[in-house]
Amino acid sequence: MNKSYWLLALFVVAMACTSTKESKNQEDYGTPNEAASASEMSGPDIIAQGEALVKASDCKTCHHTVNKIIGPSHTDVAKKYEFTEANVKYLAEKIIKGGSGVWGEVVMTTHPDLSQADAEKMARYVLSLDGEKEH
Ligand code: HEC
Numbered sequence: 001m002n003k004s005y006w007l008l009a010l011f012v013v014a015m016a017c018t019s020t021k022e023s024k025n026q027e028d029y030g031t032p033n034e035a036a037s038a039s040e041m042s043g044p045d046i047i048a049q050g051e052a053l054v055k056a057s058d059c060k061t062c063h064h065t066v067n068k069i070i071g072p073s074h075t076d077v078a079k080k081y082e083f084t085e086a087n088v089k090y091l092a093e094k095i096i097k098g099g100s101g102v103w104g105e106v107v108m109t110t111h112p113d114l115s116q117a118d119a120e121k122m123a124r125y126v127l128s129l130d131g132e133k134e135h
Pocket of ligand 1: 058060062063070091095100101102109122126
């Protein structure tokens with residue numbers, strides 16, 4: 001009786017040790033997984049970089065996040081276009097080359113100093129403003 005009680009106690013202690021170790025392992029693996037998803041092309045990091053680029057550029061002279069000023073609000077742009085790779089490329093090119101005719105007669109100025117990569121980050125940020133997320 002006494003002996004089996006001790007065996008049971010030992011077993012419980014052993015189980016407790018194993019489960020502690022397991023949950024610690026999960027924590028250890030959690031961080032790299034998060035880092036991997038953040039580095040995907042549409043990850044929060046890219047969107048945040050795009051937002052910073054838009055804020056640092058002259059976009060806000062003509063675009064407000066939710067109100068139409070000279071150009072359409074970036075939220076309206078996000079509602080018009082689906083968040084696809086093709087649209088990211090199209091909008092990035094439009095940001096660099098400027099132009100008119102989609103939203104009206106007013107012309108968007110060119111941004112020849114922007115790299116295609118930066119313009120795509122801006123486009124991803126704009127497309128992320130689909131009205132369902134807060135920004
Ligand atoms: C001089 C004013 C002006 C500035 C500065 C400007 N835009 Fe625009 N933008 C416009 C106008 C006007 C339109 C609508 C063009 C059209 O109807 O084709 C537009 C359209 C857009 C569109 C939608 C394009 C389309 O074809 O639907 C995006 C995206 C955009 N702008 C992003 C930006 C970003 C990012 C910046 C900063 C790098 C920027 N704009 C700077 C005036 C401006």
